[in-house]
Amino acid sequence: MSEKKSYGFTTTILHNDRQKPIEHGSLHKPIHTSVTFGYNDARQLASVFQGKEPGFRYGRQGNPTISALEDKITKMEDGVSTLCFATGMGAIGAVFQALLRAGDHIVSSSFLFGNTNSLWQTAAGQGVEVAFADATDVANVEAALTPATRLVFVETIANPRTQVADLARIGRLCKERGILFVVDNTMTSPYLFRPKTVGAGLVVNALTKSIGGHGNALGGSLTDTGEYDWSAFPNIAANYKRNPPAQWGMAQLRAKALRDFGASLAPEAAHHIAVGAETLALRMERASASALAVTRMLEADERVAAVYYPGLASHPQHALASDLFKAYGSLFSFELKDGIDCFDYLNRLKLGISASNLGDTRTLVIPVSHTIFFEMGAERRASMGIAESLIRVSVGIEDTADLLDDFRCALD
Ligand SMILES: *Cc1c(COP(=O)(O)O)cnc(C)c1O
Numbered sequence: 202m203s204e205k206k207s208y209g210f211t212t213t214i215l216h217n218d219r220q221k222p223i224e225h226g227s228l229h230k231p232i233h234t235s236v237t238f239g240y241n242d243a244r245q246l247a248s249v250f251q252g253k254e255p256g257f258r259y260g261r262q263g264n265p266t267i268s269a270l271e272d273k274i275t276k277m278e279d280g281v282s283t284l285c286f287a288t289g290m291g292a293i294g295a296v297f298q299a300l301l302r303a304g305d306h307i308v309s310s311s312f313l314f315g316n317t318n319s320l321w322q323t324a325a326g327q328g329v330e331v332a333f334a335d336a337t338d339v340a341n342v343e344a345a346l347t348p349a350t351r352l353v354f355v356e357t358i359a360n361p362r363t364q365v366a367d368l369a370r371i372g373r374l375c376k377e378r379g380i381l382f383v384v385d386n387t388m389t390s391p392y393l394f395r396p397k398t399v400g401a402g403l404v405v406n407a408l409t410k411s412i413g414g415h416g417n418a419l420g421g422s423l424t425d426t427g428e429y430d431w432s433a434f435p436n437i438a439a440n441y442k443r444n445p446p447a448q449w450g451m452a453q454l455r456a457k458a459l460r461d462f463g464a465s466l467a468p469e470a471a472h473h474i475a476v477g478a479e480t481l482a483l484r485m486e487r488a489s490a491s492a493l494a495v496t497r498m499l500e501a502d503e504r505v506a507a508v509y510y511p512g513l514a515s516h517p518q519h520a521l522a523s524d525l526f527k528a529y530g531s532l533f534s535f536e537l538k539d540g541i542d543c544f545d546y547l548n549r550l551k552l553g554i555s556a557s558n559l560g561d562t563r564t565l566v567i568p569v570s571h572t573i574f575f576e577m578g579a580e581r582r583a584s585m586g587i588a589e590s591l592i593r594v595s596v597g598i599e600d601t602a603d604l605l606d607d608f609r610c611a612l613d
Pocket of ligand 1: 287288289290291314317356360385387388407408409410419420421559
């Protein structure tokens with residue numbers, strides 16, 4: 202099959218493996234479990250080690266199954282190259298480990314996935330200053346910049362309160378100042394939004410979530426979009442500057458984070474994620490449509506105190522989200538009126554499962570303040586706009602009518 206520019210998102214994913222020779226005409230890239238790769242000529246092994254020719258050497262730094270998935274993610278994000286990690290946090294941790302040094306400063310959205318928030322506390326303890334800014338308005342990000350700011354980090358739609366970052370304006374600001382813009386695209390996925398279009402240099406995806414999509418494999422990725430000029434980045438070590446400047450960032454990330462810290466994706470997980478990714482667009486469309494229907498129903502119910510979903514006209518960044526995203530995603534959160542216990546409500550749901558993953562085929566619900574955001578304490582929760590009774594919902598691909606029934610009956 203020869204490459205043609207005009208294939209759509211799903212066609213591209215389905216046929217990407219066949220762009221390169223694939224063993225025995227297999228339609229899936231096979232799962233390679235070998236930890237190491239042998240060469241008949243020892244000189245060739247040396248030349249692979251020295252980066253003079255492509256090839257695999259040891260599983261921690263790469264493997265044909267993972268490489269095929271990386272290639273697919275690069276296509277999904279319209280990027281230049283991708284590195285996969287064992288988890289989404291492995292990918293975000295890599296940014297910290299490989300690219301930041303004591304004395305550096307970063308600006309992060311204050312609306313963040315809880316473990317990313319915790320990681321930035323670790324960074325702060327190791328000499329990286331982290332300024333949190335309300336990223337729904339570029340002015341707050343601009344005000345937080347210092348001459349030592351190495352990167353700006355935001356999520357597209359924040360987990361769990363669904364604040365939407367002022368992505369295009371922050372991207373422009375970072376371009377003007379030569380600052381690396383890192384966007385966690387997990388909530389939108391490359392089907393709903395490509396951070397490259399707003400100037401992001403690095404894109405994070407927790408593959409565990411919508412891309413894998415079935416709750417059966419952990420994984421994460423970093424994609425270099427080609428938008429950032431790495432020659433402007435002060436923390437690249439001399440040995441990675443032997444590559445062309447466009448490759449500096451990923452060369453250092455591969456060695457300093459993936460190789461040296463070893464949060465490598467397992468080939469079996471890469472296979473599950475690659476198969477899951479084939480239906481990403483279909484799942485996102487169904488889940489986004491159901492999320493809109495369920496949130497409209499909840500918003501109209503007087504027993505519900507607040508509903509947070511970028512697809513609702515009442516959402517403060519509804520217009521921004523409509524400009525940026527193909528649909529509004531599978532995640533929403535809501536608060537019940539005082540007097541309705543959130544645990545009792547969750548226990549009455551028959552389809553919504555109390556569990557902490559998201560982007561799954563099944564609808565998952567969680568009382569945020571008592572679980573995933575418990576450790577950070579009430580004060581930090583309040584600063585992130587997270588009420589004690591907040592329920593987060595990751596809408597699955599069940600039939601929309603069944604979900605509407607389930608969320609309504611649990612109120613009745
Ligand atoms: C889940 C999640 C992560 C981390 O992914 P894991 O694979 O669970 O480590 C990072 N960012 C966001 C927005 C997430 O939802």
